[in-house]
Amino acid sequence: MAPTELATSLQAIMPPPAIDTRYTAPAASERTVSRVTVICPDCRNMAPKLIHDFASGDLLCADCNTVIGDRLIDSRSAWRSTAKISRQAEEDARMLMSLQTIATQTHDTTSSTSSQSDSGSNSPVATGKDAILSRALRSRTHGRAAAQRHERQERNLVRAFNEISAACATMDLPRIIDDTARDLYKRVDAENLHRGKSIDAIIATCIFLACRQKSLPRTFKEICALTKVPRKDIGRTFKFLKEKLGAEAGPMSSDDLMARFCANLSLLSSAQECAVMLNQMAKQRDTLAGKSPVSIAGACIYMASHLVGQPRDAKVISHVAGVSEVTIKNSYKLLFADRHQLVSEEMLRVSPMASIEFLPTP
Template identity: 35%
Template sequence: LTPPSSLLLLSRRAVDSSDADFVSSLQRHLDWLKVCVEILSLPPAVLSLSLLPLHIFLPSLSRPAHVRTTAKTYSPLFVKTFVSQHKLATSYKSINRRRTQRITGKVTKPAALRPRKNKKAMAQLGAPSPGIENMPPDMPFRVNLNNRVMCPDCRENPPNIVEEGAEMLCGSCGLVLQDRLISSESEWRTFNSDDSRGADPNRVGDADNDLLTGSNVGTQIGGHFGSGATRKLQMTQSKLQGNKQDSKLQQGYARIQTWAETLKIPPGTSQLAKRYYMSVAESPAFRGKNMDAVLAGCLFIACRQHKVPRSFAEIFGTTSVPKKEIGRMYKQLERHLKHLADDQIEHLKNQGLSTAGSGYTGTKTTRPQDMVERICNQLGLKPRSIVQYAIHLAKETAGIQDLAGRSPLSTASACIYMAAHLVGEPRSYKDISKFANVSDATIKQAYKKLYEARADVVLSTWTKPDGSPVNMDQLPPS
C-alpha cells in the first residue's frame, strides 16, 4: 500500500486549491488505495488509517500559503491526536484563541518577555544593530528606512525567519510568509560513489565557454582514477557524445595558452588569439594546414592588434615554427580575417545596425619604438626618461639609411643602450641581449651606426634624473 507519508508529502507541496496537478494526483492516490483495499479484502480500518494524513492538509486546501498557521494548516483531529500523544495542555480552540489575542495585541509570546537564565549564552549574543530603534532617545528624529521582514502573527524583534526549500517561514509559529522563491544559491549536488576514492563528491554545473561549439553544457562521466568499468563508460560516452571539433579547439587553446605564458603575453591578447583560431578552424581554407603554424600566426596577429608586438624571431624561438612559414601563414590569416570582418559589416548594414568597431584593422610592420618599453621593463630601468629617450631615438632611426633594413629588436636594443648611458644607468650588451633575444654582436653593430649619427638624434634639452644636462661625451664609441 502507498504509505501515508506519501500523501503527507503531497500535502506539503500543495499551495492552493487551484493547483490542478495536485488535485489530480491526490485523486489517483485515493482511487488506488480503495482498489487495493477491495482486492486484498482488508478491513475498513486500514483505509481509514491510510487516509489519516488527509485530515492534516484538507483544511488548508482552500487557503493560500501566506495565511497558513498551525490552526489553519492542521485539522482538529490531527491537533487532538498530536496533543494526546505528546501530553500537551492545549487544544484546537485554545490555539485559535491565542492567535486572535496576539493579532489584537493583548498577549505576546512568552519567549519574547521571559528573561534568559543562561547568562553565558546572553553574553555571546552580538551587539544590537545600529537601527533607529536602538538609538538614544535624545537623538534627532529620523525616518526608519530599514526593510525588515517580520512575522505578522508573532511580531518578534528580531524576527526568526527561516529560508529553505524555496519558502520563507517563521521559525517560531510556522507561518508561511512567502513560497516559490527563486534561489540564488549554487545548484550543488552530491554524488556518493565508491569509484570516487576520496575525491570530492560535490558537483556543480560548469560555466559556459563561448570559445566552444556548445558541447561543454552536457554531462560527462567523471572519476579519473575510477575502476575499469568506469573507464569503459567514459570511453563509450566519449564516442557517443564526443565533439571532435571541440576536442581540436581545446588542443589549440592549450597550446596558445602555453606559448602566451612563455612569452609573457597578457591574458586578453591570448584570448583574442583563441578567437582568431576558432574562426579559422571552421574555415575549409585552412584544412590540412600545419596546426602549429596556424596557431603561431593567430598569436602573432593578436599581439600586433593589442599593441604588444612580438617579433618573428621570438615566436619562432617559442613555437619552433620556421620564420618563413609563420610569415606565409600570417599573410593568409590577414586576408581571411579581413574577409570575415567585411562580411560581418555587410550583414550589420543589411539589418540597419551600427557597424562601429566591427571592422578588422590590418596590422602594420613592427617598429623599433614598439619594442622599447617592454625591454626596458624587463631590464628594470626605473627612470622614465630612459624609455622616453629610447623611443625618440627609435623613431629617428627611420631616417638613418644604415639602420633601415635591420631587425626592430636590434635597433631598439641599440637605442636602449645609448639612452641608458646618457642618463647614467648603463647596461651592457650582454644584459640587453638576454631580454631582446638578439646577440650582443648584432646590438653592437647597430649601436655603431647609431653612434655615428648621435649629433642628429640626441636633443640638447635632455637631462638626467638629477636635472643636469646629458653629456654625449660619456657615450662609448663601441
C-alpha cells in the same frame, strides 16, 4: 472333486490377468482431497471474495481483510527489463522496424532493376525492400560520421583555446589578446585552413597576429620561446594566414618595443625616455632606414643606456630583443656616426649623469 476345490486348483494353474498401467483412475479419497473449499476463518464466509496480493505474497479476504494464506507465488508472465540495452541500440531497433514496415508497404510497387558498372561487368543492384533499407542505413551511417566529425572538431577547438589562454597567461598578455587570438583561430578552423598545417604553428601565429593587431607586438623569438615552435614555421604560417584571412597584422614599430625591453633590462625611466627620443631623431634623419624595428630598438637602448650612465652590454640586449649581438652593434655604428646630430640638449637633461662622452666607440 468339489466345485470349490476345482476353482482353487484352476486359479493356481492359470496366470494372473494382465493389468493396463497406462491410466489408473484416482481413488475416491484422492478426488475428494483435490477439491478444496476455502472458508474465511474470521467471517466464516463459505464463498469469500479473495484478493491475491502478490507483492506481499498474501491471500486476503475482501470482506474482512483477513489473511487466509501466505507465501503465494506469482505465476503470471513477467516482463524482464532490458536496462543493459543502450539508447542507441533501441533507436536503431525502432528505426529498423519502421523501415521494414515502409519497405513492406512499398515492395509491391517497386520493380526489380539492374545496372551495369563502369567497367562493363554486370553487378546486382539492391531493389525493393533491400534497396530502401540499404539507403536508410547508409544515411544513418553518414549521419553518425558527421556527428562524430563535429564532436572531434569541437574537442580540437577547446584544446586550442586552452593552449592559447595558457600561453597568453604565461606572457602576462591582457585578455583582449587572448580573445583576439581565439577569434583568429576560430576563423582558421571554420575555413579549414589548418589542413596540412601544424596546429602548434597555427596557435603561435594567432597569438603573434593578435599582439600585432592590438599594438602589443611580440617578436618572433619571444613567441618561439613560448610555444617551442621553430621561427621558420611561424613565419611561413604568418604569411599564409595573413593572405588567406586578409588579417591586418598592424605595423610593429620600435617604440612599441622600448618599454618592454627596458623593463626586462631593469633600466630606469631616464634610460627609456632617452632611447625613445633617440629613436624619434633617427627616424627624422633616416639614420636607421631599412632596419627592422627590433634592431632599431636594441641599438637605441644600447646607446641610451651608455649615454645616461646605465650601460648594458650588447650581448644582454641581444638576448632580450631576440636579435644577434652583431646586428645591434652594426645598427649602433650608424647611430654613433651621427651622434652629434642625434643627441640633443634635451636628452642630456633627462639625467644629471648623461654625457655624450660615455658612448663607447664601435
